[in-house]
Amino acid sequence: MAAQSIDADSAWQLILAAVNRESVTLPLPGTSQPALTLAGEARWSLHLPATADAQSLFSLFLPLCRPLPNGRSHQVIGQLGQSLDGRIATVTGASKFINGDDGITHLHRLRAVSDAVIVGAGTACEDNPRLTVRRASGPNPVRVVIDPHRRVPDGHHLFTDGQAPTLRLVAGEDTGEHRARLPETGVLELPCLGPEGSRAEPAHIIAILEGLGLRRLFVEGGGLTVSSFMNAGLLNRLHVMVAPMIIGSGRPAFALPEIENLAEAWRPEAQCISLGSDMLFDLDLDRV
Ligand SMILES: NC(=O)c1ccc[n+]([C@@H]2O[C@H](COP(=O)([O-])OP(=O)(O)OC[C@H]3O[C@@H](n4cnc5c(N)ncnc54)[C@H](OP(=O)(O)O)[C@@H]3O)[C@@H](O)[C@H]2O)c1
Known part of the structure; x- marks a missing residue:
């Protein structure tokens, strides 16, 4: 069987499935093969190779999808x-x-x-x-x-x-x-x-x-x-x-507002x- 990898379309499906999820392993869409594990404190790991576009999507969107950190209501x-x-x-x-x-x-x-x-x-x-x-x-x-x-x-x-x-x-x-x-x-x-x-x-x-x-x-x-x-x-x-x-x-x-110093x-x-x-x-x- 050919090795599977995560492309941008699959990455986006995984991101939508990750919204508000805490600790869970999500399969590659359309398969039962584990693809993405979400852990606490916004950590995540991949079980399959991912294309560069898929990696970019994960790093941009997973921080926006995760359960809100302690004490943050929005x-x-x-x-x-x-x-x-x-x-x-x-x-x-x-x-x-x-x-x-x-x-x-x-x-x-x-x-x-x-x-x-x-x-x-x-x-x-x-x-x-x-x-x-x-x-x-x-x-x-x-x-x-x-x-x-x-x-x-x-x-x-x-x-x-x-x-x-x-x-x-x-x-x-x-x-x-x-x-x-x-x-x-x-x-x-x-x-x-x-x-x-x-x-x-x-x-x-x-x-x-x-x-x-x-x-x-x-x-x-x-x-x-x-x-x-x-x-x-x-x-x-x-x-x-x-x-x-x-x-x-x-x-x-x-x-x-205007500032005077770059600091x-x-x-x-x-x-x-x-x-x-x-x-x-x-x-x-x-x-x-
Ligand atoms: N390139 C982009 O990413 C992008 C994105 C969006 C829009 N645009 C463009 O940006 C232009 C519009 O932007 P803009 O900066 O001029 O205006 P804007 O931010 O769209 O709207 C500002 C207006 O919204 C109301 N408003 C916003 N916050 C408010 C608050 N806290 N309290 C009360 N009223 C509030 C006020 O309406 P009143 O004036 O009625 O008081 C204010 O003048 C358009 O040309 C649009 O095409 C570009």
């Missing part, structure tokens, strides 16, 4: 897809597409291992995204749009396509009344962001989502929203996908992986 991942000069869109907001095919597949995989995907109103307005998982297998996350002024058009996909539930977080005091009503599809509007014109604390947004049972959170964009979670110290990991493209002007990826800059532990079309920086913001 995990927040951010992503930004940027040009070499750190832009996520042109001045007019055009961002389709900065990243190549492999980068977009990576984005869909991040959605598939998350309970909820969060975008700001700017992204929802300009991109009219669906935020579903289409380029990989896996479940659609709950879609969350932070839309204090209700400026995202009602006809946009998030509110009309029925592919997954959408939470629209708008200005207003949180009465807690709606919490039990996360629909299977359709839109739930939650007034919870405080008075119109004020900025909601990202920690408050996380608490609202946690109250609905959403604990693995993926902040997909745009730059203002990702930066606000990062600046509040609430991102555990950040995936920055860099495309070999120079735009030369446009919307910045990061909007953080104050973020310099997290990082792994750098070529996705093919894009270079991915996987930043561990718990270890800055």
Whole structure:
């Protein structure tokens, strides 16, 4: 019998099977042959040789899938897809597409291992995204749009396509009344962001989502929203996908407070992986 090995497709099936699993040995999909053992404290080992692509998938995604470490009630991942000069869109907001095919597949995989995907109103307005998982297998996350002024058009996909539930977080005091009503599809509007014109604390947004049972959170964009979670110290990991493209002007990826000394800059532990079309920086913001 030919020796079996783990390719990227099998690795992805194993990763989906690993979500929230603690100590278990998982077989190679379609066989009974042990392939992946998950042990405590985020350790894992392979029983079969794996292709380079499969190894990359394991090292990027297994840390995101494992049971949340002791005492942590949620995990927040951010992503930004940027040009070499750190832009996520042109001045007019055009961002389709900065990243190549492999980068977009990576984005869909991040959605598939998350309970909820969060975008700001700017992204929802300009991109009219669906935020579903289409380029990989896996479940659609709950879609969350932070839309204090209700400026995202009602006809946009998030509110009309029925592919997954959408939470629209708008200005207003949180009465807690709606919490039990996360629909299977359709839109739930939650007034919870405080008075119109004020900025909601990202920690408050996380608490609202946690109250609905959403604990693995993926902040997909745009730059203002990702930066606000990062600046509040609430991102555990950040995936920055860099495309070999120079735009030369446009919307910045990061909007953080000014610093004078480089010692104050973020310099997290990082792994750098070529996705093919894009270079991915996987930043561990718990270890800055
Ligand atoms: N390349 C990529 O990876 C990527 C990913 C996503 C989006 N994009 C691009 O990025 C651009 C949009 O990004 P952006 O940075 O301008 O905007 P954004 O982050 O999508 O949205 C920002 C807006 O969301 C609302 N918001 C976010 N956090 C809030 C909070 N804590 N409290 C209250 N309101 C909050 C506010 O809406 P109000 O303004 O109504 O108060 C805020 O102005 C688009 O051009 C899109 O195409 C690129």
